[in-house]
Amino acid sequence: TCLIHFIKRDVMKMLVWSARRMAGVSVRNPQHHLHHQSPGLWRLPGLTESTQLILHHNRNDITRIRVSNFCTSRVRPKYVYANPDLKSIFETALGEKDQKKISKNAGYGIIELSKQAENEDKKQLIKDVKFQQMLKILEGDVRRLDSFLLIGVLKSLQNLGVNDDAFVVKNLENALLWVSRSSSINDLLMGVSFCASRQKTGSQKKTFEDLCSIVERRHVELRTGKHFLMLLEVQDKLESQLLARIEDRLIDRIEESPVDKLVQILKVYGQLGRRNIPVIRSLGYHISKNKSSLNIQDICDVLFAFNKLSFKELDTVERVCSGLENLLPENSNSFAVRSILTSLGMLKFNPKPILDLICDWYQQRVTDGKELESRDMSTLLIILAKLNHVPFGREVLFKKASEMLKYDEFKQMPHGQTIWVDIVWSLMVLHRPVTDHLSTILEPSFVKSLIESNQHVRCWAKLLNLNAEAHLLGDQYKGPKLSNEDIDKLSQCLPTPGAAKIKFKKMVMDRVTTLFPAPRFLNAIPVTRFGVQLDAEIMYDANSKPLEVAPYATTLHPDPNKKELPIGCRRVGIIITNFQDCLVSGGRTGSTSLAVRLLKAHGFIPLVIDFNTIDSSMKAIQGVQKIEVLLKQAIERPQSS
Numbered sequence: 001t002c003l004i005h006f007i008k009r010d011v012m013k014m015l016v017w018s019a020r021r022m023a024g025v026s027v028r029n030p031q032h033h034l035h036h037q038s039p040g041l042w043r044l045p046g047l048t049e050s051t052q053l054i055l056h057h058n059r060n061d062i063t064r065i066r067v068s069n070f071c072t073s074r075v076r077p078k079y080v081y082a083n084p085d086l087k088s089i090f091e092t093a094l095g096e097k098d099q100k101k102i103s104k105n106a107g108y109g110i111i112e113l114s115k116q117a118e119n120e121d122k123k124q125l126i127k128d129v130k131f132q133q134m135l136k137i138l139e140g141d142v143r144r145l146d147s148f149l150l151i152g153v154l155k156s157l158q159n160l161g162v163n164d165d166a167f168v169v170k171n172l173e174n175a176l177l178w179v180s181r182s183s184s185i186n187d188l189l190m191g192v193s194f195c196a197s198r199q200k201t202g203s204q205k206k207t208f209e210d211l212c213s214i215v216e217r218r219h220v221e222l223r224t225g226k227h228f229l230m231l232l233e234v235q236d237k238l239e240s241q242l243l244a245r246i247e248d249r250l251i252d253r254i255e256e257s258p259v260d261k262l263v264q265i266l267k268v269y270g271q272l273g274r275r276n277i278p279v280i281r282s283l284g285y286h287i288s289k290n291k292s293s294l295n296i297q298d299i300c301d302v303l304f305a306f307n308k309l310s311f312k313e314l315d316t317v318e319r320v321c322s323g324l325e326n327l328l329p330e331n332s333n334s335f336a337v338r339s340i341l342t343s344l345g346m347l348k349f350n351p352k353p354i355l356d357l358i359c360d361w362y363q364q365r366v367t368d369g370k371e372l373e374s375r376d377m378s379t380l381l382i383i384l385a386k387l388n389h390v391p392f393g394r395e396v397l398f399k400k401a402s403e404m405l406k407y408d409e410f411k412q413m414p415h416g417q418t419i420w421v422d423i424v425w426s427l428m429v430l431h432r433p434v435t436d437h438l439s440t441i442l443e444p445s446f447v448k449s450l451i452e453s454n455q456h457v458r459c460w461a462k463l464l465n466l467n468a469e470a471h472l473l474g475d476q477y478k479g480p481k482l483s484n485e486d487i488d489k490l491s492q493c494l495p496t497p498g499a500a501k502i503k504f505k506k507m508v509m510d511r512v513t514t515l516f517p518a519p520r521f522l523n524a525i526p527v528t529r530f531g532v533q534l535d536a537e538i539m540y541d542a543n544s545k546p547l548e549v550a551p552y553a554t555t556l557h558p559d560p561n562k563k564e565l566p567i568g569c570r571r572v573g574i575i576i577t578n579f580q581d582c583l584v585s586g587g588r589t590g591s592t593s594l595a596v597r598l599l600k601a602h603g604f605i606p607l608v609i610d611f612n613t614i615d616s617s618m619k620a621i622q623g624v625q626k627i628e629v630l631l632k633q634a635i636e637r638p639q640s641s
Contacts, residue, residue, distance in 0.1 A: 085116055090130040100144065106137040107145055107153045114156035122161045135168045142175045147187035150176045151194045164201050173207045180211055185221040188214060189230045196234035212242055219245045223253055225261025232268050247279050254282055259290040263298045270305030280311050288319035296327045296336050303343035312347060312584045321351045328357045334376055337361060341383045349584045350387035359384075363397040374409050377401045378423050385426030385590040387583065398432060407440045417450060418459050425462040428469055429590040438470050439479030447486055460490045464531025465594060472601055487529050491556055494533055504578035505535055508614055511623040512536060512574065515631070521546045526573070527556040530602060532595040535576040540635055542568030565603075570635050573604035579611045586612045607634045 093109025096102045117125060125131060138153065145153075154172050162169060173195075180191045192215055195208040215231070219242075222228060228250045235243055254262065266283045269276070287294070287302055294302075302320050306312070324340070331337065337358060344350070362380060365372055381401060384391065391397075405423055410416040424437045440446065441463065450463065467482040482490070497505070509524070516522040516538045523537035537554055539547040551563045552571070565571060577592060588596075592608060599606040607630060614623050 086113065086120070089113055089116065090134075093134055094130060103137055103140065103142045104145060104149065106134045107142070107149050109134055110138070110160075111149075111152045111156045114159045117160060126160055126162060135162075135166075139168045139171050142172060143178050145175065145179070147176060147179055147183050147191050150179065151190065154194070154198075158198075164198075164204065170203050173203060177207050177210050180214060185218060185223075185227065188218070189227055193230050193234060196237045199237075208237070212238060216242045216245060219249055222246065222249045223256070225257035225265065228253075228257070229261060229264055229268065232265055235268075235274060236272060247276060251279060251282050254286055259287060259293045260298065262287050263294070263301050266305045267301045270308035273308060275309050275311075277311075280305075280309055281313065281316075284311065284313065284316040284320070288316050291319055291323035294320075294323050296324070296331050296333070296340075299323055299327070300336050300339045300343070303340060303347070307343045307346040312349070314349075314584055317347065317349050317584065318351060321349075321354050324354050325357065328354075328361055331361070334365075334373070338376060338379050341379055345383035345386045347584060348387065348582070348589065350389050350587070352389060355384065355387065355389045356391060359391045359394050359397060363394055366396055366400045372400070372404070374404050377404050378410075378419065381405075381426040381430065382422050385429035388429070388588055388590040388593045390430050402432075402436075407437075417446065421450075421459045421462050421466070425459075425466060426590070428466065429594050434466070434469065435473060435477050438466060438473075438477055441466055442470060442480045442482060444480060444483075447482060451486065451489060457493060458495060461494050461531040461533070464490055464529070465598065468530035468598055468601075488556065491527060491529060491531075494531075498580070500580060501576075501578050504611065505576045507616060508576050508609055508623075508627075509536065511614065511620065511627050512538075514620075514624045515628055516546055519550070520548055523549045523553045526554040528554060528602070529556065530598050532573075532575075532598050534573045534599075536574040538572045538574070538631075539565070540570045540572070542566070544632075544635060571604050572631065572634060573599045573606050575599075575606065575608045577608060577610045582610050582612075586610065605634050605637075607631060 089109055089112050093105050093112075096105040113125075113131070142150070150172055154169065154176070157166075157169060157172075158164070176191055176195075180188045183191075188211070192208070192211045195204065195211055199205045199208055222231075228246065231238070231246050232250075235246075238246070250265070257265075262283055266280070266287065269280060269283075284302075284306070299320060303317075306317060306320075311317075321344075328337070341358060344355075358380070362372070362376065377400070407420050410420045410423075413419065421441055424434050424441055427434050427437070447463070450459065463482070464487065467487070470477050470479070470481050513522060518524050521538060526534040526537040528534060534554070537549060539549055539552060541547045547569055552565050552569075554571075554573075575592065575595060577588075581589065581592065583589060588608065588610075596606045596608065609627065609630070613626065613630070618626075
């Protein structure tokens with residue numbers, strides 16, 4: 001029994017090696033020499049019967065040990081490399097004899113293999129004997145490797161298709177954590193940045209959490225803009241407590257960071273939508289203070305971030321934009337100019353000198369015969385109209401825009417119909433002729449397509465505005481117009497105001513109804529047929545006294561027998577605009593300006609009440625008195641103004 005137990009424990013040494021010595025059998029292929037006889041015995045020539053019996057009873061152990069330990073060449077056949085350089089990589093990586101350097105050589109070998117193995121069968125490559133030998137080395141003590149090399153090896157193993165749960169991967173991740181405890185802050189942050197995107201397994205999540213704990217303990221070592229940038233780029237993966245400490249440290253060190261890093265940090269905030277106002281305000285202040293160090297791309301990034309974060313502090317935005325005065329004339333990048341225009345439009349900020357410079361820049365390109373894209377011209381017109389900036393003396397520019405912008409250019413684009421409506425509407429806001437374009441928009445098939453698509457609701461009011469313009473042109477326009485049925489449908493489906501607008505409107509209407517009680521003297525739901533959304537309608541008689549509105553109220557379906565407003569009486573249309581409806585400076589947007597023009601053309605006296613006129617800090621009686629004064633000024637003002 002002891003003898004059998006001994007042989008089972010070390011069967012290959014006792015049998016296979018004995019077989020080789022006694023019978024000349026190859027140790028690489030011992031099973032080739034095992035003869036299966038009829039009684040079921042496995043036989044090797046030259047062995048005694050007792051040994052043959054033991055060999056037979058333990059034949060499964062022999063086969064298993066042979067497969068696992070001695071005949072690896074049969075289990076892992078030699079892989080034929082598509083890239084002959086791989087052979088030299090293996091030789092270099094496995095040729096090191098110094099135990100202190102062997103793991104480093106294996107690491108560099110894995111990295112080099114990843115670079116050179118683009119055309120290799122990676123599933124076969126990672127089964128290669130030499131590759132497995134390199135992995136075996138990296139499964140040992142790799143704490144001598146630095147963070148940069150460990151990260152490089154982990155990236156390479158991932159690229160080569162090694163499983164994240166493999167022991168070698170876990171060993172390297174553990175070594176990275178171990179090394180990071182005593183590494184420089186740069187290496188630590190590099191590890192955090194790398195591990196933030198590797199949280200598929202439990203061990204990877206634990207490694208990232210431990211690295212973050214180390215950062216939290218060492219957060220006072222964060223000094224440069226690069227440090228903060230590396231962490232803020234993965235801020236969505238960080239705990240709120242750690243992120244708060246990082247941002248507090250950022251504010252403390254912000255003056256010592258170069259302006260280009262501050263711009264990058266602000267851009268990251270914009271991309272991730274993190275609206276920490278103290279941090280953004282501090283970043284904006286220090287960036288604007290160093291505006292002379294900004295290039296045009298930096299200003300693009302700053303305005304992009306301000307737009308994404310809805311940061312509309314007028315002084316800061318003005319100082320940043322003033323840096324464009326010297327940069328725009330020498331700029332040749334139309335994408336940068338288009339980006340600046342888009343951000344200014346989204347911010348609703350209209351720096352008139354900068355907008356004039358942009359118009360001059362485009363006009364100079366037209367004069368010089370340089371190429372312009374249709375989207376350059378369309379963006380320019382739409383943003384100028386939105387910001388209510390009417391450039392004068394730019395006839396060359398507008399003539400070129402009229403030549404370039406045709407419906408055929410846009411109808412095949414996604415949302416091409418909406419873009420075309422925006423362009424023609426913008427020309428109308430900018431007091432440019434639209435007679436040649438109206439027929440393409442008011443054509444029945446075009447209108448039907450817009451009405452049937454719910455994606456185009458936002459341009460329905462503009463469609464009504466353009467139809468009103470077609471009527472006001474009289475004999476100058478002989479093309480199609482909207483039918484009464486289309487007007488009814490479009491007028492009933494205009495966008496509803498947001499919560500902020502509703503709240504502001506309620507406050508204003510409480511003051512207005514003190515002077516004009518509803519419904520006798522105030523129409524709270526006037527509906528026009530020309531796309532202007534009125535918030536209230538009131539009337540004065542010839543003696544400037546309130547007039548009952550019911551017989552003369554503006555409705556969507558006016559009664560043919562409705563009384564005409566008596567001579568000398570005046571109809572006042574009130575438009576209420578909160579902060580979101582105005583420019584950052586408090587001025588009127590292009591849509592509000594056009595609404596005022598259309599109201600005048602349809603017999604209204606317009607009164608715009610914005611957030612600068614009435615605010616929540618004002619006492620109710622003061623608000624009532626101010627509105628009363630504004631109404632008196634409006635009805636006494638000459639109608640032609």
